[in-house]
Amino acid sequence: MPLTSVIAPRIRPVGAGEVRRLLPYRERRSVGPFVFLDRIGPDPLPAGSGIDVAAHPHIGLATLTLLLEGALVHRDSTGAEQRIDPGAVNWMHAGRGVAHSERSPDDERAADTSIAGAQAWVALPAAHEDDDPFFEHHAADALPVVDVGGVTVRLLVGEGWGETSPVTTVSPMVYALAEVPPTPAGGSTALTLPDAPEIGLVPLDAPLDVDGTEVPVDHVAVLDGPGSATSPGPNRVLVLGGEPLGPRRMWWNLVATTQERIDAASRRWRDDDFDPVPGETERIPLPE
């Protein structure tokens, strides 16, 4: 039975709002290299309001911001400043350390808008923990789109369904948004899964049937091996996974193979010893 667990979302406060945390989970710390996954929104952002996540550090991971609605401006200590719109990929490879902020752009603050998406963290292999940080942006129309038996699969990162994403990765993984077309009442469509040792499936609009088990919206179905998934449509499903990298320490925004690396990065942030984020004036202090 390849379906090994179904993870329910936990509500977590973030800034002025809240998110649904899907990973890590105490009984399932990771799926492939994915060690963190938050579902965001959809949340209304009335005129005059916006998202403001001030500068904070990361090590030992790559972050991926995917928006389904709304927009954000990313700034980081490599000097990158990049607006992200729905369907695009912002990929930040932290390596030995990077600081960044994410804020609503001015045009989004001026109007009644909304925001929805997912924030994922992928652990880096031990050999890449001291990499120089880098940032990549890939527009939605620069990413592979595959028709898989009537399901439109947008491949965001890694390899799957015979395609390769242009995002620079350093370990085998897959991350995709699958769009199941409308089906007649009572009907469903099969979602062909990519070939990976660990797979997580997160239905966004309607329950998904995985190996005969109903997986509710915003839950993670974890498969350790090949499995089957079918869904009524319309539905969108996040597909994530790949080869696991072994256990990681995780504290605040820091991911590492050892506690010593976490402690060293904590001291560096406390001592304001990360490179500055150009254009950013606020920083989130190290938690007590």
Ligand code: MN
């Ligand atoms: Mn971050």
